[in-house]
Amino acid sequence: MEARRWLPSAELTGSGRPVFLQGEVECALISAVDLEPEEDPTGTSTLRSGLLILTTHRLIWIGGSEGSAIPLGSVVHAFPPTKRSIRSMFSSPRIRIQCSVSGDGKVVDGQGGPLKSTSVVTIVMRGKGDDPDEFFARLWEVMKGRAWVATAGDVRRSVEGNAGTAGTAEAVRMPVVGVSGILRKEQEMWENTDKSLHDAFQDLNALMSKAKEMVMLAEKMRSKLLSGSTTQGSAGNDEEMGSKDMQEWLLSVGIASPVTKESAGALYHQQLSRQLADFVEVPLKKAGGMIALIDAYCLFNRARGTELISPEDMLRSCSIWEKFDVPVMLRKFDSGVMVIQNKTHSDEEVFSRIKSMASKPNALRTGISPSDAAMTLGIAPALAKEHLLTAESKGLLCRDISPEGFRFYVNVFPDLDPSNIFMIKPHSLFSVWVSTAAAAAASG
């Protein structure tokens, strides 16, 4: 703990990914990085062999389960990596950055307040194959972008807006009066939208800087569409609820900073895996603790927008979960169907629900099909079938294959006695089945 004090701490998610600030996007990742403060004769303050993430707002260092961050706002200057010489051939590449520090030597955001003093932090890249020049170029680009300033400004502006004070820009505008006023306002809005779309797509670098506006635009469209659907027609309709849910999915903006091969490099799968673990939490909760891998893949890619991942990458990310301390796991059913489930998810609970479902009079008579189970359990039919098959293998159910299809019945075989085939054990599941079947025969 002592060693970390000179840097502000950074919040991490349950699976060890940084929690990003509003509008923050990650740009590069390098592993096996040391962070050395300038005055550290004993070496106790040095942060050793962690993961360094360069984002548009911060330099985040993650070691073990703790994260620290250098806000880019505190960086006064970055020195390019030392040129290759015979001497530096054998030592790790270093990038030095000058940061503003407070009186007690802690790195602080230099924006706003008067600059007290500065200190130099050295980034030592111990990993092989990492290109210091490339990283430096990225850092420089991000520094030039000054995305953190924009965020701070936005926050201030929105605070003003909430307070109700009319900005100067507002005062110059023509007042909105009558139909022409509304039309003019619409027109203005369209022009603005068009302009930002146009600007954004001019080149990809510009898109990066426009990302925040794009996200806001999308959010606005979404809320507009959602409010539109609620005002039209009567609420409470099942179908409408479904379509609204769907819309919510389709319009959700998703992951603001997807892990990409470009930004993460060799750490790609590891970081992707952690991000996926964070992401599936919500859909898992909605689906009752288990979700088909295919469904998760679709949702994940949908959330990533244009940064699509391949099925292989998805599978690899899931299969390396075992190595991390994440709350989810990949499970393969005997049939080969793969699902993502919470580690705490218990089959027992599902089984007891299946058993009580199969013991209802109707189910005793006609059995249950995977689609019946899907309806009752609120899960996908393919998954329901897996659950039924697992329940069968546990001896809770047994199957019935007929021209009418594949159905499952509650298993009464354990109640039957081959040495007396006419005996009906009292108070057994079998006796319940017999009386139900008899009642059905009498009424039918």
Add this chain to the structure above:
Amino acid sequence: MQRVGDFKLPSFFNYPPYFTLQPVRETREKQVQLWKELILDYCRTLKVFTIGLEEDFPLFSNPEIQRTLTHEAREVFLSALVSEGRAEWINKGHKKCLILWMRIQDWADCVLRFVRDNGLEDSVMTVEDIRSGIESRGTELEGIDRTVLMRALKLLEQKGKVAIFKGTSADDEGVKFSA
């Protein structure tokens, strides 16, 4: 309660999974045992000696619930009887099965009892007489399957209790009971 002829069917005969071969080991074992007992019980009650796999056998389908055993299931259940010595395949193709609801040894004992009860020691009978003669009327031997009877007689011959010889007509054989 459902019946086939004079035979009363058990309640589980209307349980649809009873007619589908169960894949889970424990369930399957119980199912096979139940089928074995039902087949033996049925054959004993109605004096049925053979079951043809491809013929209509009343036990193998239940019109009430519209379920029929598959060929595979029939073979599994009959093979289970065969492996226990309670049945035998009549031909190599596993098309027909001889059901031994009494073991050959028990049939041999029946024949000896029949001989003793009727005072037939040292006398001669044809095989056909044993099956359908006046003496056997009302006994367990009435209407016995010829193959089963021959197997029982051969067992007795090995023990020196009877002698089998060719009769006058080509298709019948004579049996001499020893004292």
